[in-house]
Amino acid sequence: xxxxxxxxxxxxxxxxxxxxxxxxxxxxxxxxxxxxxxxxxxxxxxxxxxxxxxxxxxxxxxxxxxxxxxxxxxxxxxxxxxxxxxxxxxxxxxxxxxxxxxxxxxxxxxxxxxxxxx
Amino acid sequence: xxxxxxxxxxxxxxxxxxxxxxxxxxxxxxxxxxxxxxxxxxxxxxxxxxxxxxxxxxxxxxxxxxxxxxxxxxxxxxxxxxxxxxxxxxxxxxxxxxxxxxxxxxxxxxxxxxxxxxxxxxxxxxxxxxxxxxxxxxxxxxxxxxxxxxxxxxxxxxxxxxxxxxxxxxxxxxxxxxxxxxxxxxxxxxxxxxxxxxxxxxxxxxxxxxxxxxxxxxxxxxxxxxxxxxxxxxxxxxxxxxxxxxxxxxxxxxxxxxxxxxxxxxxxxxxxxxxxxxxxxxxxxxxxxxxxxxxxxxxxxxxxxxxxxxxxxxxxxxxxxxxxxxxxxxxxxxxxxxxxxxxxxxxxxxxxxxxxxxxxxxxxxxxxxxxxxxxxxxxxxxxxxxxxxxxxxxxxxxxxxxxxxxxxxxxxxxxxxxxxxxxxxxxxxxxxxxxxxxxxxxxxxxxxxxxxxxxxxxxxxxxxxxxxxxxxxxxxxxxxxxxxxxxxxxxxxxxxxxxxxxxxxxxxxxxxxxxxxxxxxxxxxxxxxxxxxxxxxxxxxxxxxxxxxxxxxxxx
Numbered sequence: 001x002x003x004x005x006x007x008x009x010x011x012x013x014x015x016x017x018x019x020x021x022x023x024x025x026x027x028x029x030x031x032x033x034x035x036x037x038x039x040x041x042x043x044x045x046x047x048x049x050x051x052x053x054x055x056x057x058x059x060x061x062x063x064x065x066x067x068x069x070x071x072x073x074x075x076x077x078x079x080x081x082x083x084x085x086x087x088x089x090x091x092x093x094x095x096x097x098x099x100x101x102x103x104x105x106x107x108x109x110x111x112x113x114x115x116x117x118x
Numbered sequence: 119x120x121x122x123x124x125x126x127x128x129x130x131x132x133x134x135x136x137x138x139x140x141x142x143x144x145x146x147x148x149x150x151x152x153x154x155x156x157x158x159x160x161x162x163x164x165x166x167x168x169x170x171x172x173x174x175x176x177x178x179x180x181x182x183x184x185x186x187x188x189x190x191x192x193x194x195x196x197x198x199x200x201x202x203x204x205x206x207x208x209x210x211x212x213x214x215x216x217x218x219x220x221x222x223x224x225x226x227x228x229x230x231x232x233x234x235x236x237x238x239x240x241x242x243x244x245x246x247x248x249x250x251x252x253x254x255x256x257x258x259x260x261x262x263x264x265x266x267x268x269x270x271x272x273x274x275x276x277x278x279x280x281x282x283x284x285x286x287x288x289x290x291x292x293x294x295x296x297x298x299x300x301x302x303x304x305x306x307x308x309x310x311x312x313x314x315x316x317x318x319x320x321x322x323x324x325x326x327x328x329x330x331x332x333x334x335x336x337x338x339x340x341x342x343x344x345x346x347x348x349x350x351x352x353x354x355x356x357x358x359x360x361x362x363x364x365x366x367x368x369x370x371x372x373x374x375x376x377x378x379x380x381x382x383x384x385x386x387x388x389x390x391x392x393x394x395x396x397x398x399x400x401x402x403x404x405x406x407x408x409x410x411x412x413x414x415x416x417x418x419x420x421x422x423x424x425x426x427x428x429x430x431x432x433x434x435x436x437x438x439x440x441x442x443x444x445x446x447x448x449x450x451x452x453x454x455x456x457x458x459x460x461x462x463x464x465x466x467x468x469x470x471x472x473x474x475x476x477x478x479x480x481x482x483x484x485x486x487x488x489x490x491x492x493x494x495x496x497x498x499x500x501x502x503x504x505x506x507x508x509x510x511x512x513x514x515x516x517x518x519x520x521x522x523x524x525x526x527x528x529x530x531x532x533x534x535x536x537x538x539x540x541x542x543x544x545x546x547x548x549x550x551x552x553x554x555x556x557x558x559x560x561x562x563x564x565x566x567x568x569x570x571x572x573x574x575x576x577x578x579x580x581x582x583x584x585x586x587x588x589x590x591x592x593x594x595x596x597x598x599x600x601x602x603x604x605x606x607x608x609x610x611x612x613x614x615x616x617x618x619x620x621x622x623x624x625x626x627x628x629x630x631x632x633x634x635x636x637x638x639x640x641x642x643x644x645x646x647x648x649x650x651x652x653x654x655x656x657x658x659x660x661x662x663x664x665x666x667x668x669x670x671x672x673x674x
Contacts (some may be wrong), residue, residue: 017169021217022169024168067144067145070151070165071165090167090544093546098212
């Protein structure tokens with residue numbers, strides 16, 4: 001699915017899969033305020049109002065159209081000390097990796113330490 | 119084993135080149151995701167939760183050592199050092215990068231492998247009895263027919279855009295180890311009751327998923343020569359009349375169910391009568407050419423029993439337990455078929471590391487005429503092993519964690535990848551399998567319980583075959599948490615049956631206790647030597663439901 005689905009309750013973050021590598025990426029605001037992508041869910045920008053959610057949706061549409069990512073959609077989150085955490089278990093797994101393999105995925109720091117952009 | 123001819127070779131290489139070009143066009147923006155998705159799926163590339171997934175075909179579950187070594191290499195070079203063997207006898211890699219897939223396909227083509235017919239609404243890779251060619255109860259090795267159907271179905275112009283995917287399974291034996299009654303078409307090689315002629319019994323309309331159905335026999339005896347024309351008639355009826363308005367009602371099982379077996383049979387027979395059989399059916403010479411690749415290996419003449427094996431068993435109880443559990447009788451004296459369990463206690467069913475794959479490849483080359491099998495139960499098989507060599511094999515398996523003695527036992531659990539990997543899943547499967555296998559880890563307890571098949575699916579699509587598990591577990595979402603529905607009495611064999619739901623769904627942590635309760639009822643109800651499934655069939659669900667109810671009430 002390459003298109004956005006219905007907006008979830010806020011606050012929310014935008015996640016997607018990187019087109020080339022397939023791993024999960026999150027929308028992030030750069031120092032200049034422009035939106036980009038990070039592999040670190042802890043750095044994801046959180047939309048707390050409709051205007052911010054619309055901005056993320058617009059960014060997702062552009063990223064899909066310019067072939068940077070696939071399967072981009074907003075995910076509702078709880079705000080914790082460690083950063084935004086998806087409320088639904090499916091999306092939580094997506095920010096972590098397979099629960100039976102803690103040595104793999106974001107829970108093992110994959111892609112996060114390098115801070116690569118999508 | 120079948121070896122590619124020039125046409126196979128060219129076809130697979132051309133597909134690799136096409137996909138390389140398609141990926142390049144996707145990356146440069148010439149193709150949108152909507153345009154690219156059906157193309158990648160036709161080459162086995164899915165997008166899952168954490169990454170892309172590549173599903174590699176292992177036609178009818180047969181592999182050579184060279185092929186398994188290549189899979190190990192791909193796992194190491196392009197993935198995370200392991201692969202996952204599936205209930206479709208395939209191998210899935212969970213972490214490939216899209217940019218690397220063309221190179222992976224090249225490596226596969228180098229060893230006569232590919233990812234064709236592992237996805238999409240086509241006739242999928244044909245699956246078969248994993249003991250094909252060696253089973254004692256076999257009339258005939260089904261693999262030449264599997265290969266014939268592969269050649270007929272691959273890129274078949276009429277059947278490349280079916281209403282939905284289409285799965286065919288074949289067995290040549292009395293005992294069904296290929297779950298043929300849960301396939302769109304199930305083929306059983308049979309001997310005519312009067313003439314003794316070998317032909318086929320054809321079942322249609324089996325399938326699991328959200329609407330589980332047991333296949334119905336539409337032809338009790340189909341002469342060998344008519345196979346492809348008859349299959350073509352079935353496919354035509356389905357292609358024309360299968361529903362395309364609703365993907366959940368698009369499988370042939372729904373058509374058979376809606377119009378009835380009699381009417382479906384009538385339409386197939388009418389189509390079959392109209393077909394120009396000789397133009398469709400395989401030339402007997404071609405079938406003979408294919409069959410020549412499956413001639414039995416050069417077995418030695420050996421005594422029925424091995425003195426070396428008896429001595430090793432007497433000296434080593436652990437080895438004896440493995441021998442008593444993981445072997446299947448072979449049709450040739452002195453030989454046996456060895457199942458290498460990919461179900462070590464506490465690990466993911468069906469996963470194998472590249473190191474393990476290389477070790478198994480070495481063993482197959484040295485001890486099993488360079489051949490091995492993948493089972494739908496997510497294990498590997500060395501099909502042609504001298505009993506004299508068993509101790510050496512076991513000694514090699516132990517250090518890499520592949521000597522688990524649990525074939526057919528309660529810890530030999532089928533589990534789909536579930537929500538740990540799969541984008542379609544509604545709950546996790548692997549941790550449930552891990553928890554159950556840890557609960558029942560004790561070898562003596564497992565042996566005392568005996569044959570018991572647990573099958574776990576992480577969603578209603580039923581890749582984990584939960585409907586036909588003696589105990590089936592289906593992971594769903596219920597009010598924002600994972601919830602597990604338990605069924606009882608399913609059967610994947612020639613006595614195929616769909617399990618019945620025991621009661622309300624349970625949270626994950628209650629599942630091992632529920633299994634414990636079910637096993638306790640069995641242990642108290644069983645007659646001497648009676649298998650779990652036979653006790654369930656004899657006493658019915660009532661005592662199991664009562665025990666389950668107490669647990670469900672406590673968990674509610």
